[in-house]
Amino acid sequence: MKGYLGIDVGSVSTNLVLLNDNYQVLEKLYLRTQGRPIDTIQIGLKKLGEKIGDIQIKGVGTTGSARNLAGVIVGADVIKNEITAHAVAASNVVPGVRTVLEIGGQDSKIIILREGVVVDFAMNTVCAAGTGSFLDQQASRLSIPIEEFGELALQANSPVRIAGRCSVFAESDMIHKQQLGHCTEDIIAGLCEALVRNYLNNVGQGKEILEPILFQGGVAANKGIKAAFSEELDAKINVPKHHNVMGALGSAILAKEEMRQKKKTSFKGFDVSEFSYNVSSFECDSCPNSCEIINIYQDEELVARWGFKCPKWEAV
Numbered sequence: 001m002k003g004y005l006g007i008d009v010g011s012v013s014t015n016l017v018l019l020n021d022n023y024q025v026l027e028k029l030y031l032r033t034q035g036r037p038i039d040t041i042q043i044g045l046k047k048l049g050e051k052i053g054d055i056q057i058k059g060v061g062t063t064g065s066a067r068n069l070a071g072v073i074v075g076a077d078v079i080k081n082e083i084t085a086h087a088v089a090a091s092n093v094v095p096g097v098r099t100v101l102e103i104g105g106q107d108s109k110i111i112i113l114r115e116g117v118v119v120d121f122a123m124n125t126v127c128a129a130g131t132g133s134f135l136d137q138q139a140s141r142l143s144i145p146i147e148e149f150g151e152l153a154l155q156a157n158s159p160v161r162i163a164g165r166c167s168v169f170a171e172s173d174m175i176h177k178q179q180l181g182h183c184t185e186d187i188i189a190g191l192c193e194a195l196v197r198n199y200l201n202n203v204g205q206g207k208e209i210l211e212p213i214l215f216q217g218g219v220a221a222n223k224g225i226k227a228a229f230s231e232e233l234d235a236k237i238n239v240p241k242h243h244n245v246m247g248a249l250g251s252a253i254l255a256k257e258e259m260r261q262k263k264k265t266s267f268k269g270f271d272v273s274e275f276s277y278n279v280s281s282f283e284c285d286s287c288p289n290s291c292e293i294i295n296i297y298q299d300e301e302l303v304a305r306w307g308f309k310c311p312k313w314e315a316v
Helices: 037-052 067-074 082-093 132-141 146-154 167-180 184-202 223-233 243-258 270-274
Strands: 002-009 013-019 025-032 056-063 099-103 108-114 117-124 213-216 277-283 292-298 301-306
Touching (some): 002 037, 002 067, 013 037, 013 243, 025 243, 037 067, 037 277, 056 082, 056 243, 067 292, 067 301, 082 099, 082 108, 082 117, 082 243, 132 146, 132 184, 146 184, 146 223, 184 223, 213 223, 213 243
Parallel strands (some): 002 056, 099 213
Antiparallel strands (some): 013 025, 099 108, 108 117, 292 301
16 A cells, blocks of 8 residues: 655644545544654654554655754655645645635634635734633633533533733633633633634734635634634634644645655655654854754764755755
8 A cells, every 4th residue: 555644743733644545544643742843753653653554655745833854854755834735735625715724732824725726824923812722721720621612612601702812811801700700601602702803803814714714723623613713704614524634634645746746755764763863053153144053963964954044054
């Protein structure tokens, strides 16, 4: 059997997806990055290798904030940004999709497509109020499992209005509403609505949001957020089956397309999980740019370097 591997390494999660020739997902993994992207990639490859057994990897793609790092470690055939990967995955799942709403653990984005082409996008990487980590934090504070958060929001009779512009203000407002005696379900529903308002006012500001709309990312599992989006936009919100690994899915599709032109994959194999990797950095003082140079070593051999703005450090 042949497969195409997609890897999405973000600040919160590292996801792996294995596709077959018919674009069917054979296996997928969702792992917490926990600030250790190299270790998590190796753990993911080891687990995936044990799961799939005898399969030939024909191509590999990487995406996410650590896509270049992941590409060096595994031997990627194609390295693309998150916008491209998510757009490709969305178009594969829902042909003709025109709006992609994506909310992850640390950031959120919106992608506008017309006739299969990305014509506009926006990302929010600064404010935590519209992300999954904020929801995790509030669920923990309320002593509610995050898996039950969305269901409780749907049970609300009269959602309270939460100041969702800032995570600090939102938390203070939630505490105030609790002190006033509002029930937990109404507060949770209000928080979901506040998150959606914050997303649309910041990330979605000035965007033409048209159906079909796809909602993806880890937060898409939250039924309360999905319902809030549907009500606010007065539209049907589609959540794909593999919503939490769409970046990796898009990378796998891109790898499959790349291998139509490329004869042989650069994939280093699942033995990568056994290699020893080290990272070091230094600041170049040769000019006012003061570039921070990142070195990647595999078994003490320099295999990659980036961060420079001139050719001086193009060692490999």
